[in-house]
Amino acid sequence: MTPTLFTRFASWVGDFGHPFYDDERQRDVWNEASAFGLQFLLWMIPVACTVMIWLGRKPAIPYVLPTMSIVGLGSGMAVAYAKLLSVDLSRPHQLNFKRGAYFAIVYIAFIVGYLRAIWRGLDGHRSGFAVGVGIAAGIAVAAVLLARNWTRMDADFAEERARRDGSPDDQVK
Amino acid sequence: MAGLTQADLADQAGVSRQTVVSIEAGDYAPSVYLALSIAALLGNTVEELFAVPTLEEDS
Numbered sequence: 001m002t003p004t005l006f007t008r009f010a011s012w013v014g015d016f017g018h019p020f021y022d023d024e025r026q027r028d029v030w031n032e033a034s035a036f037g038l039q040f041l042l043w044m045i046p047v048a049c050t051v052m053i054w055l056g057r058k059p060a061i062p063y064v065l066p067t068m069s070i071v072g073l074g075s076g077m078a079v080a081y082a083k084l085l086s087v088d089l090s091r092p093h094q095l096n097f098k099r100g101a102y103f104a105i106v107y108i109a110f111i112v113g114y115l116r117a118i119w120r121g122l123d124g125h126r127s128g129f130a131v132g133v134g135i136a137a138g139i140a141v142a143a144v145l146l147a148r149n150w151t152r153m154d155a156d157f158a159e160e161r162a163r164r165d166g167s168p169d170d171q172v173k
Numbered sequence: 174m175a176g177l178t179q180a181d182l183a184d185q186a187g188v189s190r191q192t193v194v195s196i197e198a199g200d201y202a203p204s205v206y207l208a209l210s211i212a213a214l215l216g217n218t219v220e221e222l223f224a225v226p227t228l229e230e231d232s
Contacts (some may be wrong), residue, residue: 025192025201 010081038078045071046106053113061117065131068110090149111135177214186210 003011011017021027049064056063079089115132174182179197183190195201196211203211205219212219 023192024187024204024207025195026189028201 004084006080007084010077029046041104042071042075042079043106046103046110049105050110050113053117057117061114064110064114090153106164110138182211182214185214 006165020030045067049068052060053064084109114135118132177185179193180190183193186193187210188207192201192203193211196203206224208219210223215222
């Protein structure tokens with residue numbers, strides 16, 4: 001893979017050049033530990049922000065929005081890095097829909113809490129409302145794009161499997 | 174086999190002693206490169222060091 005600015009940045013942030021990574025078992029274990037840490041943060045930060053927005057309402061917005069944005073950015077960068085190395089996490093047969101549903105419940109609770117906070121404190125401040133509309137629109141666009149992508153990938157996957165199953169070269173002799 | 178301690182083997186293979194311990198215990202499956210390196214250091218083949226599971230064992 002040709003290094004790009006993004007992969008160089010990832011290497012710097014992850015300190016991939018550290019001699020620690022030379023030991024493959026240490027590297028594997030640390031990769032698992034990092035995945036655990038990332039997934040833990042992807043759960044705990046939105047849960048904490050949801051609690052904050054429901055309890056703190058409008059005054060909590062300046063704290064929870066940047067925090068949630070950082071979570072989204074980190075998660076997006078992890079997915080983008082994997083995709084650069086040909087690991088596409090958005091393929092429908094690689095997703096765990098049950099876990100996705102749990103995530104969705106937390107994020108929906110956050111969005112509802114956020115909307116509740118801005119509805120109660122609109123009093124002339126339209127920026128909060130605009131962010132709420134932006135979040136809803138962003139989720140809707142992402143859902144449409146993902147659905148379109150999945151349909152196309154499902155078709156590609158079915159075609160690939162049909163070709164593989166039908167090919168005499170791949171059959172066990 | 175080759176008169177090496179776990180620490181010697183780890184040093185020469187460029188891994189930690191804990192990695193050698195884990196491989197010996199069957200807790201960690203090394204990469205092809207590391208398996209070849211360990212086999213060469215011990216004067217064995219990879220097949221001799223790492224048992225290949227048979228179909229019966231798998232099922």
